[in-house]
Amino acid sequence: MIRNFCRNERSRAILLALLASVMIALFALAAGPVRAQAPGSLDHLSTGFPLTGAHQVARCESCHTRGVFKGTPRACASCHTSVSRVAAVIMPTNHVPVTQPCESCHTTASFAGARFSHVGIQPGTCASCHNGRQATGKPGGHISTTASCDACHRTSSYRPAFFNHTAVVAGTCATCHNGTSARGKTANHVVTTASCDTCHRTTAWLPATFSHTGVVAGTCATCHNGTSAKGKPTGHFVTSRECDACHTTTAWLPVKPYTHLSPFYKPHNSSVTCAGCHKSNSEAATWTFAAYKPDCAGCHAARFVPGSHKKVDSPQILYTVGELKDCSGSCHTYTNSTFTTVLRARSGQHRSTSGGF
Numbered sequence: 289m290i291r292n293f294c295r296n297e298r299s300r301a302i303l304l305a306l307l308a309s310v311m312i313a314l315f316a317l318a319a320g321p322v323r324a325q326a327p328g329s330l331d332h333l334s335t336g337f338p339l340t341g342a343h344q345v346a347r348c349e350s351c352h353t354r355g356v357f358k359g360t361p362r363a364c365a366s367c368h369t370s371v372s373r374v375a376a377v378i379m380p381t382n383h384v385p386v387t388q389p390c391e392s393c394h395t396t397a398s399f400a401g402a403r404f405s406h407v408g409i410q411p412g413t414c415a416s417c418h419n420g421r422q423a424t425g426k427p428g429g430h431i432s433t434t435a436s437c438d439a440c441h442r443t444s445s446y447r448p449a450f451f452n453h454t455a456v457v458a459g460t461c462a463t464c465h466n467g468t469s470a471r472g473k474t475a476n477h478v479v480t481t482a483s484c485d486t487c488h489r490t491t492a493w494l495p496a497t498f499s500h501t502g503v504v505a506g507t508c509a510t511c512h513n514g515t516s517a518k519g520k521p522t523g524h525f526v527t528s529r530e531c532d533a534c535h536t537t538t539a540w541l542p543v544k545p546y547t548h549l550s551p552f553y554k555p556h557n558s559s560v561t562c563a564g565c566h567k568s569n570s571e572a573a574t575w576t577f578a579a580y581k582p583d584c585a586g587c588h589a590a591r592f593v594p595g596s597h598k599k600v601d602s603p604q605i606l607y608t609v610g611e612l613k614d615c616s617g618s619c620h621t622y623t624n625s626t627f628t629t630v631l632r633a634r635s636g637q638h639r640s641t642s643g644g645f
């Protein structure tokens with residue numbers, strides 16, 4: 289190895305000069321390139337400028353132009369610039385604007401794949417690089433904004449984006465929150481055209497609040513279907529009537545008094561529960577004595593006590609259930625079987641709302 293002979297700087301310099309002249313001669317003769325660190329060649333490390341990375345395969349004369357060795361520039365930027373006599377790769381025109389030396393971001397291995405360090409970058413200056421030319425800019429379909437990137441992005445990653453809502457005008461949320469520019473409504477979102485801030489704050493989507501002001505009566509189920517908003521729980525009374533026939537908008541419980549539509553329903557005291565008649569938990573009432581539907585006896589035939597319903601005292605004639613199935617009308621006691629003269633009149637004996645038979 290040449291190094292073994294390099295006892296001192298002087299002998300080294302002589303040797304190098306010698307080598308150099310040999311090489312100049314070689315360059316002149318041979319057309320082919322001379323590779324650095326070819327076997328037996330100079331240990332360039334000793335020059336204080338080790339040939340590493342791409343420089344290992346660079347031709348000697350690409351740096352040592354016109355046979356000049358001593359004083360060849362050492363700083364990357366001295367050669368890797370268009371004003372150098374050394375023809376080396378230079379910064380592309382779309383290079384990020386930099387003030388640091390090349391080697392703070394690049395090695396001699398390759399200029400490509402450099403990691404950019406944002407240390408020292410001033411807030412609000414992002415777009416000076418992030419303009420789609422020098423560094424990644426806003427992709428197509430990006431939220432429409434002229435704000436600086438760092439209003440919504442950190443330097444570590446574009447995702448997730450954040451946003452300072454301080455200057456946002458109430459009611460304008462959807463200009464951004466449309467699912468493209470910024471997060472929009474979820475697929476199964478409550479059906480509404482109202483501005484997001486009717487129900488949401490800017491700090492978090494949850495919890496959401498909902499004002500029923502302006503909700504049209506009878507339209508509850510368009511939202512309350514279990515998807516857009518809370519729907520009927522399992523085991524709920526099976527009914528096709530709108531929620532507000534039984535519920536208010538302030539709370540699901542307690543249910544409000546129910547007003548029947550069907551004329552078959554006979555008003556009862558509130559002590560008679562829904563399930564007392566709707567034994568199948570559905571709109572259809574249970575008619576235990578279907579033959580008497582829709583009269584009182586359709587449900588109460590079993591409560592009929594014949595002995596208490598004398599038509600004639602003596603000889604005794606009793607009313608049948610069928611005759612008194614509506615629990616009203618001619619339940620008088622007559623003097624005899626001609627039923628022409630009323631002996632005793634009874635009225636209001638057991639009205640469905642009076643309590644007890």
Ligand code: HEC
Nearest residue numbers: 304323324325335337343346347348351357358359360361
């Ligand atoms: C990437 C550029 C580059 C390449 C390629 C390169 N050198 Fe150098 N070389 C330098 C630099 C820079 C110096 C240091 C110059 C200085 O400090 O004065 C140097 C120094 C030298 C010196 C010592 C000059 C002196 O008087 O101190 C010699 C001799 C030399 N190189 C020979 C070669 C040979 C032979 C090759 C090819 C095998 C080669 N170099 C390839 C950049 C290069």
Ligand code: HEC
Nearest residue numbers: 342346350351361362363364367376377395396397398399
């Ligand atoms: C003395 C001139 C000189 C100096 C100083 C120098 N280079 Fe080079 N460099 C060259 C030459 C000549 C080449 C080969 C031609 C080319 O590919 O540009 C090269 C090639 C490269 C390549 C490969 C480029 C490519 O795309 O093929 C990289 C990377 C590189 N140098 C990085 C550096 C870095 C980093 C520094 C500073 C630490 C540096 N260079 C210093 C002259 C120099």
Ligand code: HEC
Nearest residue numbers: 365368378379380386388389390393399400401402403404
């Ligand atoms: C602050 C960091 C930084 C500095 C300083 C810097 N660069 Fe870069 N450079 C980059 C980044 C980042 C890239 C893009 C890398 C990529 O896209 O793979 C790049 C890309 C390049 C490329 C294109 C590489 C390619 O193949 O796409 C070249 C050439 C280059 N720089 C040369 C230089 C030179 C010459 C210097 C010094 C004069 C320099 N750079 C200084 C960060 C820097």
Ligand code: HEC
Nearest residue numbers: 384404409413414417423424437438441442443444445446
């Ligand atoms: C001096 C130029 C420059 C400035 C100023 C700058 N950046 Fe960068 N930034 C880059 C380069 C170069 C890259 C890497 C290549 C690219 O993504 O285009 C990068 C990458 C990023 C990345 C991607 C990081 C990754 O690893 O995926 C984010 C995010 C980013 N910058 C955000 C910002 C923000 C926010 C600001 C303002 C506070 C900012 N940058 C200012 C040059 C800059």
Ligand code: HEC
Nearest residue numbers: 415418424425426433435436437439440446447449469470
């Ligand atoms: C008002 C807020 C806002 C501003 C300002 C903003 N962005 Fe964005 N950006 C977003 C949102 C929101 C997304 C979507 C993020 C997501 O889907 O998680 C996004 C997405 C991106 C993406 C795509 C990220 C990915 O992985 O898909 C890039 C790149 C990006 N922005 C770059 C920029 C650059 C560069 C700037 C400055 C010139 C900028 N943005 C300014 C809000 C903003």
Ligand code: HEC
Nearest residue numbers: 449450451456460461464470471485488489490491492493
């Ligand atoms: C100029 C665009 C813009 C406007 C206007 C806007 N936002 Fe945002 N908002 C964003 C961006 C960007 C984000 C962050 C990325 C995302 O969540 O999509 C965000 C995030 C949010 C978040 C999530 C916060 C978190 O940390 O989870 C909520 C909630 C929100 N906005 C509500 C609102 C409401 C309510 C309004 C209307 C008063 C509104 N925004 C107006 C751009 C906007």
Ligand code: HEC
Nearest residue numbers: 462465471472473474478480482483484486487493496498
């Ligand atoms: C009428 C009230 C109302 C309006 C207006 C409204 N939301 Fe909602 N939003 C809700 C309710 C209620 C929920 C469900 C809350 C829950 O699951 O506890 C919800 C849920 C969401 C969620 C899902 C949150 C999560 O993490 O599960 C997002 C995102 C959302 N809304 C975005 C929006 C956006 C964007 C707008 C405006 C374009 C908007 N909302 C308008 C009431 C509303």
Ligand code: HEC
Nearest residue numbers: 478498503507508511517518531532535536537538539540
């Ligand atoms: C535009 C959609 C929409 C319509 C229409 C609607 N609601 Fe709501 N309602 C909601 C949302 C959203 C909530 C809150 C989230 C949830 O409970 O799923 C809510 C909550 C409720 C609550 C729970 C209140 C609480 O604080 O616990 C009741 C009760 C209610 N609604 C009843 C009704 C009734 C009755 C109607 C019909 C008159 C109705 N809603 C119409 C969307 C709607």
Ligand code: HEC
Nearest residue numbers: 509512518519520521525527529530531533534540541543
């Ligand atoms: C015919 C009357 C009626 C109608 C119509 C009705 N409900 Fe109910 N709902 C009830 C009754 C009765 C209960 C049970 C009350 C109890 O447990 O005390 C109930 C209970 C509920 C509960 C459970 C409350 C709790 O906290 O336990 C919810 C939720 C509910 N209903 C939602 C709905 C929705 C949504 C609609 C419309 C799609 C609807 N209901 C329509 C009568 C009705």
Ligand code: HEC
Nearest residue numbers: 527529546548549550552553556560561562565571572573
């Ligand atoms: C005394 C018996 C009785 C009671 C108590 C009763 N219902 Fe009914 N309900 C009926 C009859 C009878 C019908 C007609 C349907 C039939 O003949 O099967 C009916 C029909 C209904 C219907 C269908 C629509 C309508 O109004 O005609 C609903 C809904 C209903 N009832 C809900 C309730 C609820 C809720 C309660 C409790 C608050 C309740 N019912 C209590 C007897 C009753």
Ligand code: HEC
Nearest residue numbers: 554557560564565573583584587615638639640643644645
């Ligand atoms: C669809 C079935 C049904 C019909 C029709 C019906 N009821 Fe009832 N009624 C009930 C049920 C269920 C109860 C409560 C349990 C019981 O007392 O048998 C009840 C209770 C009563 C009670 C006792 C009330 C109390 O507070 O204890 C009277 C009185 C009564 N009904 C009268 C009538 C009369 C009068 C009619 C006809 C106008 C009538 N019912 C029609 C189902 C019915």
